[in-house]
Amino acid sequence: MKTKVKMGFFGAGKMAEGILAAAAQLKDFDPSTVFMAEKVPARAAELEKKYGVRTTHDARAVAQTAPLIFLAVRPQDLAALAAEVKPFLTARTLVVSIAAGKSLATLKKALGKEVRLVRVMPNLALRAKEGMCAICPAKNATPADVRKVAKILNAAGRTVVLPERNFDAVTALSGSGPAFFAYMEQAMAAGGEALGLPADAARLLAEQTMLGTAAYLRQSGADLEAFISGVATPGGTTAAGMDVMRASDFTTIVARTLKAAADRSAELGK
């Protein structure tokens, strides 16, 4: 191989591409140092062409050469992948797993106790570079490992380091969260349509309002309750709507939604 491999991938699917696209924005990024193992030849060819990375169908080749590897195969493919690559993974390799529900203990068992491990729970918004990733290092991962992983993932959105016991909650809130917010958007757009707005305008109004509210809250750091009271002036339109929301089961329903998702995450992780 011409250039030294710096970053590897097991699996080059949707999430792997999101991470790659983020890494590609970093100043010191050189695509010829990226080596991706992908089973689907057309997919490998697509990413080679789009990013200038190197690919292989053989995950063992990546395990043998890359010091940092993102494990981005589907959870049900972990066992088969691990059987291939385990003999080549040593303490010099850092594996960053994004496989949903696969605990550090499971990963250690599958990949060997030598390899340094970091578990990450990302979300789909990573593909729009607005992802939310929770990071949990295994005991044998170093602070420098965590900094390196965070640097890459911060280029794809935001990161937070959390203990693994929080991962079912993270899975519910930010992992499944995009579907919950999309459901809210759908409800807002439907409500707008019911008031006579054209469907495409209703969707735009709902979506831009969701995006703009999040952007404003992030920028201002405003206290949420103070923000709501500030918008909802007494006797005004927002207050009339908020009265309906506050009198409903909305908060309970959201809490129950997250609890169901977290419980399911715990079940799947067993």
Ligand SMILES: NC(=O)c1ccc[n+]([C@@H]2O[C@H](COP(=O)([O-])OP(=O)(O)OC[C@H]3O[C@@H](n4cnc5c(N)ncnc54)[C@H](OP(=O)(O)O)[C@@H]3O)[C@@H](O)[C@H]2O)c1
């Ligand atoms: N999508 C999300 O919103 C999301 C959120 C959080 C976490 N995650 C996690 O992210 C991971 C990746 O998800 P994804 O949506 O990116 O999946 P994906 O698009 O299906 O990509 C996985 C790719 O890996 C390939 N692959 C499987 N085994 C391989 C092996 N041994 N060697 C080389 N390539 C292999 C697959 O090929 P084949 O199709 O031929 O098997 C597929 O192209 C999953 O573990 C998931 O739990 C996803």
